Structure formats: structure tokens, C-alpha cells
Amino acid sequence: MSWKASEMTPDVKWQDITPGCNIFEGSTSAVVETGDWRTTKPVLALDKCKQCLLCVPVCPDMSIPVDQDGKRGDFNYFYCKGCGICAAVCPFGAITMVKDEK
Amino acid sequence: MSSDTLKENVMREERLSGGHRMCAGCGSPIAIRTVLRQLEPGDHAVVTGATSCMEVSTFMYPYTAWKDSFIHNAFANAAATCSGVETAYKALKKSGKLDDTYKFITFGGDGGTYDIGFQSLSGAMERGHDMVYVCYDNEAYMNTGIQRSSSTPHFADTTTTPAGKVIPGKLQKKKDLTKIMVAHNVPYVAQTTFIGNFKDISEKAHKAIYTPGAAFLNIMAPCPRGWRYPTEKLMEVTKAAVETCVWPLYEVIEGKYTLNYMPKNKLPVAEYLKMQGRFAHMFKPGNEWMIEQVQQEVDKNWEYLLKSCGL
Amino acid sequence: MGIRERLSGNEAVAYAMKQINPGVMGAFPITPSTEIPQYFSTYVDNGEVDTEFIAVESEHSAMSTCIGAQAAGCRAISATSSCGLCYMTEMLYVAASDRLPITLAVSCRALSGPININNDHSDAMGVRDAGWLMLFAETNQEAYDNYLQAMRIAEAVSLPIMICQDGFITSHAIENIELVETEKVKAFVGEYKPAHYLLKKGESMAVGAYATPAYYMEAKRQQAQAMMDAREVVYKVGKEFEAMTGRGYGMIESYQMDDAEEAIVIIGSSAGTAKEAIKRLRAQGRKVGLVKVRVFRPFPVLEIAEALKNVKAFAVMDKTDSFNGHCGPMFAEVSASLYAQGVTAPKGIGYIYGLGGRDVRVESIEKVFAQLEQISKTGEVGETYRYLDVRG
Numbered sequence: 001m002s003w004k005a006s007e008m009t010p011d012v013k014w015q016d017i018t019p020g021c022n023i024f025e026g027s028t029s030a031v032v033e034t035g036d037w038r039t040t041k042p043v044l045a046l047d048k049c050k051q052c053l054l055c056v057p058v059c060p061d062m063s064i065p066v067d068q069d070g071k072r073g074d075f076n077y078f079y080c081k082g083c084g085i086c087a088a089v090c091p092f093g094a095i096t097m098v099k100d101e102k
Numbered sequence: 103m104s105s106d107t108l109k110e111n112v113m114r115e116e117r118l119s120g121g122h123r124m125c126a127g128c129g130s131p132i133a134i135r136t137v138l139r140q141l142e143p144g145d146h147a148v149v150t151g152a153t154s155c156m157e158v159s160t161f162m163y164p165y166t167a168w169k170d171s172f173i174h175n176a177f178a179n180a181a182a183t184c185s186g187v188e189t190a191y192k193a194l195k196k197s198g199k200l201d202d203t204y205k206f207i208t209f210g211g212d213g214g215t216y217d218i219g220f221q222s223l224s225g226a227m228e229r230g231h232d233m234v235y236v237c238y239d240n241e242a243y244m245n246t247g248i249q250r251s252s253s254t255p256h257f258a259d260t261t262t263t264p265a266g267k268v269i270p271g272k273l274q275k276k277k278d279l280t281k282i283m284v285a286h287n288v289p290y291v292a293q294t295t296f297i298g299n300f301k302d303i304s305e306k307a308h309k310a311i312y313t314p315g316a317a318f319l320n321i322m323a324p325c326p327r328g329w330r331y332p333t334e335k336l337m338e339v340t341k342a343a344v345e346t347c348v349w350p351l352y353e354v355i356e357g358k359y360t361l362n363y364m365p366k367n368k369l370p371v372a373e374y375l376k377m378q379g380r381f382a383h384m385f386k387p388g389n390e391w392m393i394e395q396v397q398q399e400v401d402k403n404w405e406y407l408l409k410s411c412g413l
Numbered sequence: 414m415g416i417r418e419r420l421s422g423n424e425a426v427a428y429a430m431k432q433i434n435p436g437v438m439g440a441f442p443i444t445p446s447t448e449i450p451q452y453f454s455t456y457v458d459n460g461e462v463d464t465e466f467i468a469v470e471s472e473h474s475a476m477s478t479c480i481g482a483q484a485a486g487c488r489a490i491s492a493t494s495s496c497g498l499c500y501m502t503e504m505l506y507v508a509a510s511d512r513l514p515i516t517l518a519v520s521c522r523a524l525s526g527p528i529n530i531n532n533d534h535s536d537a538m539g540v541r542d543a544g545w546l547m548l549f550a551e552t553n554q555e556a557y558d559n560y561l562q563a564m565r566i567a568e569a570v571s572l573p574i575m576i577c578q579d580g581f582i583t584s585h586a587i588e589n590i591e592l593v594e595t596e597k598v599k600a601f602v603g604e605y606k607p608a609h610y611l612l613k614k615g616e617s618m619a620v621g622a623y624a625t626p627a628y629y630m631e632a633k634r635q636q637a638q639a640m641m642d643a644r645e646v647v648y649k650v651g652k653e654f655e656a657m658t659g660r661g662y663g664m665i666e667s668y669q670m671d672d673a674e675e676a677i678v679i680i681g682s683s684a685g686t687a688k689e690a691i692k693r694l695r696a697q698g699r700k701v702g703l704v705k706v707r708v709f710r711p712f713p714v715l716e717i718a719e720a721l722k723n724v725k726a727f728a729v730m731d732k733t734d735s736f737n738g739h740c741g742p743m744f745a746e747v748s749a750s751l752y753a754q755g756v757t758a759p760k761g762i763g764y765i766y767g768l769g770g771r772d773v774r775v776e777s778i779e780k781v782f783a784q785l786e787q788i789s790k791t792g793e794v795g796e797t798y799r800y801l802d803v804r805g
Binding site for chain 2: 027032037053057058059060062078
């Protein structure tokens with residue numbers, strides 16, 4: 001029995017569900033899209049961004065990736081729920097919240 | 103580490119994953135990811151979670167948002183559960199069955215910490231397990247729909263202390279849990295929240311994790327829904343809590359108090375209260391006495407803290 | 414051959430724990446099980462075991478530490494009684510649903526109120542549906558033997574197990590006992606090797622999920638299967654234990670049942686009293702017998718039906734009441750077993766007896782058999798919900 005989280009779909013039979021509903025891997029939530037909760041979305045103006053990184057730790061959804069050089073990249077809209085904390089803390093007005101057109 | 107710049111801090115490994123179902127703008131995942139980022143590379147953690155918003159949102163079967171091992175047991179017993187895990191670690195280490203380094207971190211909301219889990223927390227701290235208990239304090243039972251806890255501030259409007267015609271919100275003052283934890287004589291206790299470059303919270307989390315023995319971290323982690331402020335204002339709210347001395351930043355190492363931030367101009371509490379809908383009734387004409395009373399309480403606590411810090 | 418000793422039931426269980434040398438014990442004192450953690454912490458402090466002992470601040474935390482420790486990869490044990498078991502109740506369900514084979518020694522005692530420290534089964538029976546395997550002992554020897562078999566059974570089906578004995582009656586009474594040599598115990602019980610645990614190298618594990626309606630029922634069905642599967646394991650382990658000690662164990666013990674026309678079904682130490690009554694009645698030519706339930710969870714449905722199918726009348730003895738207005742818990746279980754197996758001829762009644770330490774004498778059991786004789790003769794069952802030896 002592999003007991004992979006990815007196989008524990010809502011169709012899983014009782015014989016095959018992981019015992020105790022325990023999961024034997026970390027970070028299986030990574031496949032869950034929460035970006036579709038968003039009504040507004042942050043947009044980064046790269047030309048205004050000074051890479052001060054104040055926006056990174058305030059994100060509740062780990063949606064601001066930081067690369068190996070310590071520079072932030074564009075938003076991860078797969079997770080971003082559009083709370084707007086990042087835009088509010090940006091000292092340079094580099095992040096604007098816009099209506100999310102899906 | 104304490105010398106980390108913000109850049110170094112955010113380049114550390116993230117151990118909470120996206121895809122969790124906490125509300126947009128929730129303070130609790132910010133607290134969790136910041137604390138877990140302070141684990142040193144190569145060190146593992148077993149995280150314990152009390153039943154809470156955080157727990158049901160981070161481990162809804164089959165999706166765990168925890169990169170490390172995680173155990174949720176019940177509402178009242180996160181600290182006891184963690185002490186069992188930590189003790190098993192000692193037993194397995196002793197028998198030579200384990201060579202990796204693990205750290206033991208518990209997260210609970212104020213309901214699971216100040217109230218129903220208080221006994222279990224007190225027991226675990228007194229026994230001195232090598233663990234960190236982190237309370238993400240959002241000052242009410244948010245998971246069940248914003249009911250008052252012993253951490254709810256004086257006069258706050260919650261669903262079990264509604265601001266009514268006769269009773270104006272919660273009649274009791276907030277329990278000072280941080281001081282109660284200090285009274286357990288554990289080596290490290292600190293109170294913090296999200297401020298600026300996250301230096302305060304990060305340093306405290308690192309100290310709490312790497313101080314041998316039991317440590318307690320109380321993190322104000324606002325709930326935009328329960329506190330009724332727009333989600334984007336989170337960092338303004340925590341800043342106001344600190345600048346008004348409603349939530350001072352301090353730590354207690356081996357019983358010695360240190361104030362970590364002295365506001366240049368201590369702001370009136372109204373500056374903090376007015377941002378949040380849960381205090382809106384205090385600003386109605388005729389209710390000025392409520393704000394005055396809270397101001398007196400905050401002043402008294404602040405003076406006591408300054409004295410404790412030798413200031 | 415084993416080692417002949419004289420031990421109380423509590424000491425015998427503590428000694429079994431010492432021989433097994435588990436990873437973690439979390440316990441809180443409560444009469445009459447207090448001696449178990451007392452004896453055990455002495456072993457710990459004298460370096461006679463490797464176990465880490467956690468002197469917790471409550472039974473709720475005792476079971477919580479056990480859940481944490483067992484999930485982390487250790488054998489975890491505890492001991493309790495009465496209100497302590499009640500206070501653990503929430504955690505008992507979690508331990509079972511997390512599929513953690515924790516071992517809990519219970520020295521059974523009445524529940525408050527009124528507060529009473531003496532024996533009955535209201536504590537253990539109160540948690541009978543928590544998902545734990547439950548074994549009951551008649552004697553100190555059985556308490557010891559059951560404890561040695563406990564982890565083998567529990568770990569085979571990934572369910573927690575309660576090893577119950579009667580508070581004071583066996584927990585504090587000193588009896589002759591035959592102990593198994595420690596090396597043999599260790600070989601019999603074996604090492605704990607869970608497939609997954611929180612501290613497993615190279616693997617993260619998450620325990621205690623929030624399960625939506627899409628999953629909850631499948632999880633419960635799987636848990637139910639583990640309980641059903643335990644029956645076979647009980648026999649297998651009982652046979653191996655017999656090969657080692659000469660003392661064999663199954664789901665029930667049938668005593669003088671081959672030709673019995675009247676029988677009682679009983680649990681725990683009062684089975685000994687009942688056997689004495691049966692000896693006396695047999696000497697008078699009465700065809701009477703006894704079914705002693707050793708394993709209450711899983712319930713010995715087939716064994717009970719087989720044992721009772723040819724009797725004319727039987728009485729189920731419950732050392733607790735369900736306060737449902739008609740019977741104790743075991744009467745309900747026995748009746749359901751018979752009905753499900755198509756055994757409908759025997760007439761059955763239920764007795765609530767021995768509550769809060771009310772003495773159970775040979776004469777008490779003889780009275781029950783006298784009633785059964787009447788029922789056999791007349792075919793009239795009368796009241797099925799009866800209290801034994803109560804003034805009124």
C-alpha cells in the first residue's frame with residue numbers, strides 16, 4: 001500500500017484510506033489552489049520595487065517567492081487570497097490592489 | 103539567527119506551505135511561518151497544534167500544510183501532547199534509535215492556551231520539556247465564531263459578549279498570560295507581534311526554539327474578521343497595539359525582564375481601539391468612560407512592566 | 414518454568430510493564446490504580462527500566478502524552494481508574510481513531526456520584542464504545558498474563574488496549590502468581606516497529622486530520638474492521654502464550670457449560686465467586702455453568718452464542734447500570750449476540766450487581782441460579798431488569 005496523499009480522493013474506499021487519516025508526507029496542501037478565493041489581486045510594478053522585502057514576511061499565504069539572490073519575484077497567484085497586507089506595507093507604492101478579473 | 107537581516111530571514115526555509123485554508127489576511131499563518139523559519143537548516147521539527155482555525159485549516163485531510171511532522175490531538179491538550187512527543191524523542195535518542203535533531207513546537211490559539219488548554223500548558227511548562235509553546239493570540243474563540251475568551255480585551259464586542267443596551271461588551275479585563283508563564287520559572291518567555299522587518303518576532307522565536315527547556319512565546323496575531331478591520335490593515339493594527347502599549351514587546355530570560363521596544367511617543371489607546379469594529383461602541387457619545395478606563399488599565403500595566411524591566 | 418511470587422494485581426501489572434520496558438509512561442494517581450505508577454516510577458528512578466516517566470498534571474494529559482509518545486514512535490503506557498478514565502474519555506477516542514496501540518491498565522472503580530472508591534465496572538463500561546480493545550481479568554495472574562499479551566494484540570491491529578482488573582479485589586489483594594522470565598517476556602512481546610511515526614527518519618507524518626464527510630465514514634469503517642480483525646489475533650496470541658506458559662486464553666472462558674441448563678455470564682473477579690457457587694450447586698446435582706467474558710472488545714459474539722445456545726435460562730451480570738430503564742451494557746450485548754446468531758430459545762435476564770464495592774458472595778450467585786431454575790421450570794421470565802442484593 002503506497003498510501004500517497006494524492007490517492008486519497010473523495011472516491012477512496014474504506015479499505016484504501018490511510019489508517020487514522022494520517023498522512024505520511026509533508027506539504028500535501030501545495031496542490032490546493034486558494035487563489036480562487038480572491039476578489040482583488042496585488043500587482044507588482046517592478047520598476048518601483050526597491051527589493052526592500054518588507055512585503056515578504058507579512059504574507060499569510062507564502063505567495064511572495066524569494067529567489068536565491070534574495071530578490072522577490074512576482075506573486076504566486078495560485079495561493080494569494082488577495083488580502084492586501086503586502087500592498088499596505090510597501091513603502092514605495094510598488095504594489096497595487098486591482099479588481100481580480102477571472 | 104539574531105544577526106539575520108530581513109533578506110537573510112526571508113531566504114530561510116519556509117516550513118508552512120501554501121494551500122492552507124486560513125482566511126485572507128489572517129495573522130496566524132504569518133506567526134507560524136515566521137516561527138518555523140527560525141529553525142536552523144537540517145534541524146527537524148515536530149509541530150503540535152491545538153484544535154483551532156489554524157489546525158482545521160492546515161490539515162484538512164488529505165492536505166497537510168506542514169512540511170515537518172505534525173500532530174493535532176484535541177483542543178485542551180496541545181502542550182501535553184507535545185510533551186509526549188518530546189519525551190518519546192528522549193527515549194528514542196537514549197536507546198540509540200534516532201540521530202537527527204528535532205525541535206518541538208506547539209501552536210495554539212488563545213482559547214486553547216489561555217482557557218481550555220491552560221492546565222495542560224501549565225503542566226508542560228512546569229515539567230520543563232524541551233519545547234516551545236507558541237500562542238497565536240487573536241483574543242477570542244475565532245474558530246467557533248468570535249466568542250469571548252479570557253484573552254478578549256475589556257469591553258470588546260464578541261458574539262458572547264455583545265455590546266448590548268445594558269452590558270457594553272466584555273466586562274472583564276484580559277488575562278495576562280505572559281506574566282503567568284513567567285511565574286512558571288521557565289528559561290524563556292516573550293511577548294511579540296508583527297512589526298516592521300520582523301526582527302523582534304524572529305529573534306524571539308529563534309531564542310525560544312534554541313533555549314534548552316520550556317519556552318513560551320505569546321504572539322498577537324490579529325483576526326480581521328473577529329476584530330473587524332479591513333484585512334490590509336494588519337500591520338497598522340499591530341503597530342498601534344505596540345505604540346499605545348496595549349501589547350508591549352518584551353522578553354523574560356531566566357526571570358529577568360527586558361523591554362524590547364520603547365515607544366518614542368506613547369499613543370493614546372483610542373488610536374488602537376478606533377481601528378477595530380469590536381470596539382466601535384466605545385466611541386459612541388456617553389461611552390467615553392470606557393476608553394478612559396482602558397487607558398488607565400493600559401497605563402497601569404505599562405508602568406508595572408517598566409518597573410519589572412528596571413526602567 | 415516460571416517464577417513463583419506473591420503479588421497484588423497492581424504490582425503484577427507494574428512488574429509486567431517493567432519486563433516489557435516500554436518507551437514512555439504518562440500517568441496520574443487515582444485510587445485504586447495509583448500503585449501502578451508508584452511501583453513503576455520506582456523502577457524508573459532506580460534505573461531498572463529505560464522508560465521515560467512523565468508525571469502529568471491530569472489523566473487528560475496522561476492520555477495526551479501517551480498519544481504524542483506513541484505517534485512519535487514509542488510504546489506508551491498509562492494506568493488509571495474511575496473518574497480518571499472518564500477524564501481521559503475524549504482522548505481515548507482520539508487514540509483509537511489515530512490507530513495508536515497504547516496500553517492502558519485500568520483498576521476498575523465506581524464512578525461518582527456519590528463518590529466511592531470501591532470496585533464496579535462503571536468506569537470501563539462507560540468508555541466501552543471509545544474504540545479500544547478491552548480485556549478483563551478474574552485474578553492477579555490473569556491481569557499479569559493479559560498485560561503481557563496486550564501489546565501483541567494491540568499492535569497487530571493498530572488499536573489501543575485496556576487491561577482491566579477489579580479495583581481492590583485483585584488490584585490490592587496479594588495472591589500467588591507465576592511470573593514469566595524477563596527474557597521470555599521480551600522475546601514474546603518483541604520490539605515496537607511501527608511503519609510510520611512522527612520521528613521517522615526521512616519522512617514527515619501528519620496525525621489528527623480534520624476529516625470532511627467525504628472521508629470520515631471510510632475512516633470509521635476501517636477502524637471497525639480493525640476491531641473485527643482483533644478476534645483472530647486474540648486467539649493467535651493466546652495460543653502462543655499457552656505454548657510459553659501453559660496458560661491458554663481465548664475470548665471467553667466456559668466453565669461447566671457442556672451440559673449446563675442454566676448459566677450466568679459475568680466479567681472480572683466475581684467469576685471466581687460464581688465458580689464456587691457452581692461447584693456447590695453441581696454437588697447438589699444442578700446443571701449450572703458460567704461464561705466468563707475475558708475480551709469485551711471486540712465482543713465475543715460467536716463464542717457467547719455457541720456457549721448459550723443450549724441453555725434453558727441465563728442471567729447476564731452487569732457490574733454497572735446503563736440507566737436506560739431496562740438493562741446493563743453486557744445484557745444488551747449478549748442479547749444482541751444471541752439474536753444475531755439466531756439463538757432465541759434461551760430465556761435471559763439481567764442483573765445489576767456489586768455496585769460501588771457491594772460484596773458479591775457465593776450465596777448471592779446461588780440466588781441468581783435459584784431464579785434461573787424457576788425460569789427454566791416455568792418458562793416465565795418475569796422482570797428482566799433486576800438488582801442483586803439491594804435493600805428494599
